[in-house]
Amino acid sequence: MLEHAPGWDAALAEASGRRAATQGARQRRPLSPQPGMRVTDGRRSWVNFSGNDYLGLAAEPALAEALADAAKRHGVGSGASALVTGYSPAHQRLEDGLADYLEREAVLLCSSGYLANLAVSTSLATRGDCIVQDRLCHASLIDAARLSGARLRRYPHADEAGMERQLAAAGTGRTMLVTDGVFSMDGDVAPLAPMAGLAARHGALLVVDDAHGIGVHGPGGRGSAFQAGLGQDEVPVLVGTLGKAFGSCGAFVAGSRAL
Structure with missing residues (x-):
């Protein structure tokens, strides 16, 4: 009960x-991870086809032991933002390691x-700028574009002719061409090589959110851009996550030091 705002009780009940x-209405079900890509509710066990822990690392005993050891040495929280006192040598090592792994100049860690x-x-x-996106881009990319204040133009899914039209109509200002690397709902991969060519031809900045590709696709699991033979010059902005194939949490942006 919201005793001091009774009108909200009625509104919440009506919405429910x-x-x-x-x-x-959706409900959460407590499930615990198990080795071998399985989850359990304490009574039954299932093969997990619904999660993002693609390599089963979230329940890997060796990683759990390493995490516990790191918590003993570094604590369980940063205690502040990265710009104050919350950026540790461990964060720096992780950024440097990811940059080396992805063959990028630099990486910046983010919380999600x-x-x-x-x-x-x-x-x-x-x-005054324009962001051109695939119509099936993740909701976070759509929200980000709208919050930027730039014009948002969207093209039919993976349609190269549609990309060309929207880039040609972007107008003055700077243009970003934005896509998922692997689309989370359907699992298909963006046509990154043609997109890199279109971005170069129109002077657009190609941004790839490869949350579902890094760790799985390409040589050494380096992602969809590597699989397409593209490096930092062709894909200047690469977004990845640590909460899917890497089995942990957090995310990162990879690119040039200037970025």
Whole structure:
């Protein structure tokens, strides 16, 4: 009960009723990970086809032991933002290691993939600029584009002719061409090589959110851009996550030191 705001009780009850009537109400079920890509509720065990822990690393005993050891040495929280006192040597080593792994000049860690995408679009684009996106881009990319203040133009899914039209119509200002590397709902891969050519021809900055590709696709699991034979010059901005194939949490932006 919200004793000091009774009107909200009625509003919440009404909203819950609407969701239940349209089968929109969802419930969380406590599940524990198990080795071998399985989860359990304590009574039964299932093979997990619904999660993002593609390599089964989240429940890997050796990684759990390493995490426990790191927590003893470094604590369980940073205690502050990275710009104050919360940036540790461990963070720096992780950034440097990811940069080496992805063959990028630099990496910047973020708390989540949503925040990484938000940081990219709101830092690089503003009013007068244009962001061109695939119609099936992740919701975080759409939110980030809208919050940037730039014009948002979208093309039919993976449609190269549609990309060309939207880039040609972008107008004055700077242009970003943004896509998922692997699309999370359907699992298909963006046509990154043709997109790199289009971006170069139109002077656009190609941004690839490869949250579902890094760790799985390409040589050494380096992602969809590597699989397409593209490096930092062709894909200047690469967003990845640590919460999927790497089995942990957090995210990062990879690119040049200037970026």
